[in-house]
Amino acid sequence: MNIGLIGLGKMGFNLALNLLDHHYKVVASDVNKEQVDKIEEHGASGAYTFQELIAKLEKPRVVWLMVPAGDITEDVITGVAPFLEQGDIIIDGGNSNYKDTLRRAAALNEKGIEFVDVGTSGGVDGARHGACIMAGGSKKALQLLEPVFKALTIENGYLGCGEVGSGHFLKMIHNGIEYGMMQAIAEGFDILEKSPFDYDYEEVARVWNHGSVIRSWLMELTQNAFSKDPKLEQIRGVMNSSGEGKWTVETALDLQTAAPIIALSLMMRYRSQEEDTFTGKVVAALRNEFGGHEVVKAES
């Protein structure tokens, strides 16, 4: 079996290297042709069009997408599907919304094409040396791909978690939990920063990683971050987000689940993206109206 990989960004490129390490033949493609040339140097076979990529694949063909969720994923699936046949498999390894996954799977299944959704965690380094892979799809497809997925993960890092959609759903929830954990850690350090004590945050993260209840990979990363910039003076606290957290909250609402921590983690990110808020202005104006409390004037 060889594997067609579309998308050679940070995650895709490392996944390709990981596949090559495990002696899989990789046919790789990317809109950026330099990335294709670069992966060829590592032993992959490059392809510059979907048609070329598909032509180089053994049947049943396996086309693994590592491209941004949304329009690009949609376009790539639309682009490759016409070249595929019954029994071929498309793997979506991106952070797609599980609702899109369900819709795409239904459409592809009608043509006999299998669709497998893979949530991948572990970051760039995980993609390279051992990711966490959560895959949803038909039993037949998962059975075929299991050796590939297991090769890419460290021991026990693969789960075939159910029907199509279940992989992206599980990855979404994973990210929702991640939002909450990160915000919890961050709030803790914020209180430390305002405390009367003078902590060495790198040391704090280190000690918490040795025997405490909150030891975790995120705390190791916290230690790393503080080792480079002890008070994080070089960066601003703007917290961006890329979709899964929002989907987790939307899904919680759809399922009528109280998930206050995940919801608030997301909303504090939105808050961090504004220097000032209209909410704040309204409250300040109201306090001035009823109590004559002074407002802070905007700089002219």
Place this chain on the structure above:
Amino acid sequence: MNIGLIGLGKMGFNLALNLLDHHYKVVASDVNKEQVDKIEEHGASGAYTFQELIAKLEKPRVVWLMVPAGDITEDVITGVAPFLEQGDIIIDGGNSNYKDTLRRAAALNEKGIEFVDVGTSGGVDGARHGACIMAGGSKKALQLLEPVFKALTIENGYLGCGEVGSGHFLKMIHNGIEYGMMQAIAEGFDILEKSPFDYDYEEVARVWNHGSVIRSWLMELTQNAFSKDPKLEQIRGVMNSSGEGKWTVETALDLQTAAPIIALSLMMRYRSQEEDTFTGKVVAALRNEFGGHEVVKAES
């Protein structure tokens, strides 16, 4: 009965005028002698020391404090108490923490001095033309003062709500609710401000004040605020706070009550007082660590 009033700030001065309107004799004092002179012009009798103030009062003496909660209230009570006798009454009309009130009442009661805690709402204008008064104290003291309190309020604006402490407690909760209501209104307008529609906020507040479920005095004040500054461009969204919201949350915790809205209303105020947060920096740094997500550099 004449009434000794200590504290002629925005609230106290208007309360004095309100008392004078209702033909009460007022003996008034303030650290700022100009305020004393000014209230004399309105018919009050001024006093420049506690001793002088007490000397001018009929027995049982009623000394009403309208001074800032905390140390100043403590100091004034300590200052006047030695001149008072069994049966005299101190009224604390400030926003004192009810725990302080319970402590002070216990100490004064030992000397036979009554202590009455009065929560006052309605803002500066309410103090002048009809406040909302919530009073706690012994039945005897409340009975004596009821005519005074009723005179100062519009119809039904007075409640003798129970034992000493219950007035300040009720005012504290009132303010906690106020925090939540204000934040709710403000969030709503924030979403409108980011919406694809182009609303006239003064008109929105106006229509909501005529027949809608959320019609309220706060919405009237919202209308006023927008009538002066249609997009609130002249002010910054810094939301200060003065204590009662924090006490409400602390009390909720002490009583093991889930009060997420009031707690978050308070915390969003704290958030608004910081231009950037350490919380945000930690999350941004972590996202960079695991996903290589870009951070926003601090300006040098």
Place this chain on the structure above:
Amino acid sequence: MNIGLIGLGKMGFNLALNLLDHHYKVVASDVNKEQVDKIEEHGASGAYTFQELIAKLEKPRVVWLMVPAGDITEDVITGVAPFLEQGDIIIDGGNSNYKDTLRRAAALNEKGIEFVDVGTSGGVDGARHGACIMAGGSKKALQLLEPVFKALTIENGYLGCGEVGSGHFLKMIHNGIEYGMMQAIAEGFDILEKSPFDYDYEEVARVWNHGSVIRSWLMELTQNAFSKDPKLEQIRGVMNSSGEGKWTVETALDLQTAAPIIALSLMMRYRSQEEDTFTGKVVAALRNEFGGHEVVKAES
């Protein structure tokens, strides 16, 4: 001008009476024929099919829907549209999602049919004696309908707030604020209920309605509720919801707005609908795992 009214539920029936009071001719229809007969007794003309209803209307026809949002609204629009002509107007007076409104307006406009979205607040009583009406639509349509809307409201209770969609959007935000205000009030009384004092809640709501900062129609309703059941012992604290609060939160997320109070108000409603939670079980199990803390066994 006569007005076709579809939907004679609690809101629609009262709206019909309100229209009749203001000397509008009403042609009314409902799936429940008894309601049609009943409104005829009040002077409306009944119609038992869409076709009959349309036939009885003067041109340009005005068809006002007061039916549940979602599928039923969709079905009614699909049902009446074929009988309408260029220049006719459909008013959706239900709590439709503004995204549905935008979609429906676009489709109807293609056929020359005007679509006006009306958010109505004030509850059942407001519909009867003076609602708060927020309407979106073309200038032409709003100009034609303004006298009707103004007749149904008390002074200043009508706002033509902008393009189509803006009415339902504004009503949605109104309800989001309402969620927050109600939760704020409720949390306040919850803390009172656990406090060491013994308050009379009806009296508390009453005094807060006379001069306090939080005086509002919701506080009046609070007073009413406590007047009937002083400790609310006859009901359970299950907080249902009907859609607009959820949409407000979803819209906040779409617009990347931090709206923690509205989000939490909604989530506490979801929480109230569960007797026990899986969240709680996981936390309890974890506490047991690391600390040996006792868990509460499920009843067998």
Place this chain on the structure above:
Amino acid sequence: MNIGLIGLGKMGFNLALNLLDHHYKVVASDVNKEQVDKIEEHGASGAYTFQELIAKLEKPRVVWLMVPAGDITEDVITGVAPFLEQGDIIIDGGNSNYKDTLRRAAALNEKGIEFVDVGTSGGVDGARHGACIMAGGSKKALQLLEPVFKALTIENGYLGCGEVGSGHFLKMIHNGIEYGMMQAIAEGFDILEKSPFDYDYEEVARVWNHGSVIRSWLMELTQNAFSKDPKLEQIRGVMNSSGEGKWTVETALDLQTAAPIIALSLMMRYRSQEEDTFTGKVVAALRNEFGGHEVVKAES
């Protein structure tokens, strides 16, 4: 150096065993004499009164308290202090509030007694085989005790984090973060439980522990918990708490820090301890008042 240990509960007993493993001589005491007899079987020397315990210690004496925070800690310190001399050290290894610690340290320091506050994490098992120890105190005292603390921890599991109070403060924040992390994990599983997919939660926790961003000791414990009770059907979701989470929130408020996740994690615990809420009743009653929405009747 020998060490006096007061308190042989789950944590204290295991700490004693851990000390004995590392060849420290332990003099141990507990109100429950059976525990004292039991630890003697493991090689410790038992003491049945404070006086006896102190008498058996070498100078400078080290008395380590592993007793519940609050009154009991206070009583034990009051009980042993009179027998101690200048240069002796009391270690408080319990979860005391850092404000109490500061107060106690100031009082003991006046008598020349050193006070060291030790936050311990890692649960019962950590106490036995390698805890995480965060200690605050004077440089002199920490220098003397460092070998002891290091012996009890696994590599890098000890941090002398600063002046007295800093150990308990850091442990408090640790627990605050722990609250947030646990709630985040739990909310994630709650959404999974309501999802359309049928996950094996033990497997989910397992895969998340192998290469994912949220791998952590808490996720390992989650895996353990699900391995014993796959759907947690045997327990109820009542989330108790023991103080540090509450103190973290109170401290956040004192320092004017927005810590919404930690605050909400705590409040959802309080919520879980009530079958029904007054908050919910008020909201339900209000919905009934303005919209005629049905309420759920209390069972009689």
